[in-house]
Amino acid sequence: MLNYQKNLFLGIILSLFISYKTYSQEQNNLGLGIEKNTLSINGNPLEIFTLYTGNIQIHSCHYENCKKEKSPYILRFLKILKDTSHVEPIPINVFLIKHPEGNFVIDAGGDPQWYDESSWECEPFSRKIAQKLANVNVKPEESLESRLKQLGLKNSDIKAAIVTHLHFDHTAGLKKLNAPTYVGKGDIKNGRIIGSVPCKFLDGVKLIQVEPLLKGLNTEKQDIGDSLLGAGLSLTKDNAIKVYSTPGHTPGSLTIRVRTDQGDLWFVGDITFEDTQIETNSKVAGIHFNIKEIRKLHKNLKLILSRTNSILIPAHQVNTSQRIKTWSNK
Numbered sequence: 001m002l003n004y005q006k007n008l009f010l011g012i013i014l015s016l017f018i019s020y021k022t023y024s025q026e027q028n029n030l031g032l033g034i035e036k037n038t039l040s041i042n043g044n045p046l047e048i049f050t051l052y053t054g055n056i057q058i059h060s061c062h063y064e065n066c067k068k069e070k071s072p073y074i075l076r077f078l079k080i081l082k083d084t085s086h087v088e089p090i091p092i093n094v095f096l097i098k099h100p101e102g103n104f105v106i107d108a109g110g111d112p113q114w115y116d117e118s119s120w121e122c123e124p125f126s127r128k129i130a131q132k133l134a135n136v137n138v139k140p141e142e143s144l145e146s147r148l149k150q151l152g153l154k155n156s157d158i159k160a161a162i163v164t165h166l167h168f169d170h171t172a173g174l175k176k177l178n179a180p181t182y183v184g185k186g187d188i189k190n191g192r193i194i195g196s197v198p199c200k201f202l203d204g205v206k207l208i209q210v211e212p213l214l215k216g217l218n219t220e221k222q223d224i225g226d227s228l229l230g231a232g233l234s235l236t237k238d239n240a241i242k243v244y245s246t247p248g249h250t251p252g253s254l255t256i257r258v259r260t261d262q263g264d265l266w267f268v269g270d271i272t273f274e275d276t277q278i279e280t281n282s283k284v285a286g287i288h289f290n291i292k293e294i295r296k297l298h299k300n301l302k303l304i305l306s307r308t309n310s311i312l313i314p315a316h317q318v319n320t321s322q323r324i325k326t327w328s329n330k
């Protein structure tokens with residue numbers, strides 16, 4: 001009996017230690033891990049998980065343009081490569097939407113093998129440019145694959161992935177996810193110019209181009225997204241999840257709108273790094289492929305925000321889950 005009690009006591013101590021260790025692994029220098037917001041759609045639960053999949057540190061001229069806005073993309077890109085200053089690391093967020101019709105993943109995060117040269121064998125040139133452009137810090141337990149496992153999900157539990165654009169910090173988890181993946185046509189066409197890593201991250205991934213599916217779609221009446229951004233592609237029968245073609249950050253950038261009973265969430269990828277960066281007097285990012293398009297898009301997003309109960313969800317903003325909580329409790 002005494003032995004039994006001793007074992008029980010040790011067991012409790014051990015499990016407390018393990019749960020503390022799991023908890024501390026979840027907490028990283030940005031104080032993030034997996035966070036959940038429970039909203040609803042037509043009275044049914046709709047959960048939004050913000051999955052922290054590491055961080056990225058970019059040059060200052062990447063985050064905020066250092067050249068004239070009219071400067072061609074290639075000159076702004078070269079300026080970023082030459083820039084020696086960095087901004088603080090920003091999170092790489094991936095989003096899991098648990099909708100009554102299925103689970104959707106928005107973006108696929110960064111690469112835990114970023115500094116492992118052998119993993120870049122099929123694209124050594126991309127490695128050089130990409131590693132000069134940014135420091136990517138993803139621990140194995142922070143990869144999209146690990147995050148889904150931590151939530152008890154298998155690949156077959158994911159109905160589809162939607163990638164806001166094909167930059168390397170949004171696509172690394174796609175191969176392992178192995179789900180039908182919606183992407184912008186313009187990013188496939190211009191992959192090499194925009195810094196996509198097709199061989200390492202996209203080989204064998206079932207990519208579905210969105211733009212051809214938008215042709216012939218009627219804009220939904222009273223849908224502000226449709227009227228300002230063009231008809232969106234519904235991924236669910238209730239029209240709650242819609243994908244819009246919003247080129248600017250890259251030629252094939254997509255925006256995903258998730259409608260809930262609490263309001264609309266706009267997953268904008270890197271169209272803006274922070275929600276406040278869409279203000280007319282704010283400096284936009286230097287990395288945008290087409291800044292003129294971005295300014296137009298920011299104007300439309302501001303109109304959407306002013307006319308509806310909406311929130312912008314950029315891919316690299318801190319405290320996303322807290323922002324969603326504050327917004328949805330209003």
Ligand SMILES: [Zn+2]
Binds near residue numbers: 270
């Ligand atoms: Zn990014």
